[in-house]
Amino acid sequence: MSTAVHTMNATALKGRARDLGRRVTVLMLLPSTLWFLLLLVTPLLIILVFSFGERSAVGGYAGGLTLANYLNLGSRAAAFSNTLLLAPMGTLVCLLAAYPLAYFLAVKVQRSRSLLLTLVIVPFWTSFLIRTYAWIFILSGKGLPAMLASLGLENVRLINTPSAVLIGIVYGYLPLMVFPIYVSLEKLDKRLLEASQDLGASAFEGFRRITLPLSAPGVITGVMLVFILLMGEFLIPAILGGGKVFFVGNALVDLFLQSRNWPFGSAVAMALVAIMLVVIGLYLKLVARHGGRPGEGAL
Known part of the structure; x- marks a missing residue:
């Protein structure tokens, strides 16, 4: 009985350690992920949206949806x-x-x-x-x-x-x-x-x-x-x-x-x-x- 309880406790501790490791990994990756999204993905999305727009009369972007x-x-x-x-x-x-x-x-x-x-x-x-x-x-x-x-x-x-x-x-x-x-x-x-x-x-x-x-x-x-x-x-x-x-x-x-x-x-x-x-x-x-x-x- 004590062996089974000990095994269950060890398994629970390992599970908590894995969860803690995942959380630490997420927290460590969060700044670089946000930086990546801000400086690479977001500008590409903006350029993609602009590419379907039209040029305004004074230059720049005037909106619209065209190919x-x-x-x-x-x-x-x-x-x-x-x-x-x-x-x-x-x-x-x-x-x-x-x-x-x-x-x-x-x-x-x-x-x-x-x-x-x-x-x-x-x-x-x-x-x-x-x-x-x-x-x-x-x-x-x-x-x-x-x-x-x-x-x-x-x-x-x-x-x-x-x-x-x-x-x-x-x-x-x-x-x-x-x-x-x-x-x-x-x-x-x-x-x-x-x-x-x-x-x-x-x-x-x-x-x-x-x-x-x-x-x-x-x-x-x-x-x-x-x-x-x-x-x-x-x-x-x-x-x-x-x-x-x-x-x-x-x-x-x-x-x-x-x-x-x-x-x-x-x-x-x-x-x-x-x-x-x-x-x-x-x-x-x-x-x-x-x-x-x-x-x-x-x-």
């Missing part, structure tokens, strides 16, 4: 096409440039690693605007084109072109791709590579079946971070594109601040959010389907 703004998205086709072309291309070039650098820093360098990592961070010590403006002088007639002209390549135009925007994108966002990959590679157990060599695997096979799968979380994080930021980029196209290479971010600045067509700008913004959700969802699904778990099939 005309969404039906007029084709008028910003150039901005969407530039964004959907240069944002993935910039992400890919950043990945191709960042992976060898991150691998070199994580695997090959020992003594001067801290110094080299500091050099990667150094560009963030200055204003992003100033660094982007500096590329105007590099890509203008007296900069890189003048050097190419001295080599016999005349009339090479770089500034105010998609190539200039792509160069600015890679320069500005490369460190954001390097560090997630570096963190994944820095945790790599080198004994796995030694074991693969003992089993007769070549250096390329060891990289393909061990290093690359184990660094996949860093690659995925870096790609998502850079791609999401590039989809909303407007400063680099505005400065290095010279008003000739528009991103969706530039169109939004024009619609909200210049023409004050808030409903149409809201529709453009919601279309961009929908495109990002679809692209990121497909990418993560593709990674889960073909990538498997990191390290799977390493040996």
Whole structure:
């Protein structure tokens, strides 16, 4: 009898402890949840409501319920096409440039690693605007084109072109791709590579079946971070594109601040959010389907 009572009391105590743990968890999550709802969900809902409204005679939002703004998205086709072309291309070039650098820093360098990592961070010590403006002088007639002209390549135009925007994108966002990959590679157990060599695997096979799968979380994080930021980029196209290479971010600045067509700008913004959700969802699904778990099939 006493054993049964003791068991019931223990069960009751465990149940109270679980309830207390749930309450503590809810209380701890409440501030961040309210912050999330206030700063992310609420603005998106407001933009969604605005996207079905009409522009007032003096600009801004006049209310209403119409799909005309969404039906007029084709008028910003150039901005969407530039964004959907240069944002993935910039992400890919950043990945191709960042992976060898991150691998070199994580695997090959020992003594001067801290110094080299500091050099990667150094560009963030200055204003992003100033660094982007500096590329105007590099890509203008007296900069890189003048050097190419001295080599016999005349009339090479770089500034105010998609190539200039792509160069600015890679320069500005490369460190954001390097560090997630570096963190994944820095945790790599080198004994796995030694074991693969003992089993007769070549250096390329060891990289393909061990290093690359184990660094996949860093690659995925870096790609998502850079791609999401590039989809909303407007400063680099505005400065290095010279008003000739528009991103969706530039169109939004024009619609909200210049023409004050808030409903149409809201529709453009919601279309961009929908495109990002679809692209990121497909990418993560593709990674889960073909990538498997990191390290799977390493040996």
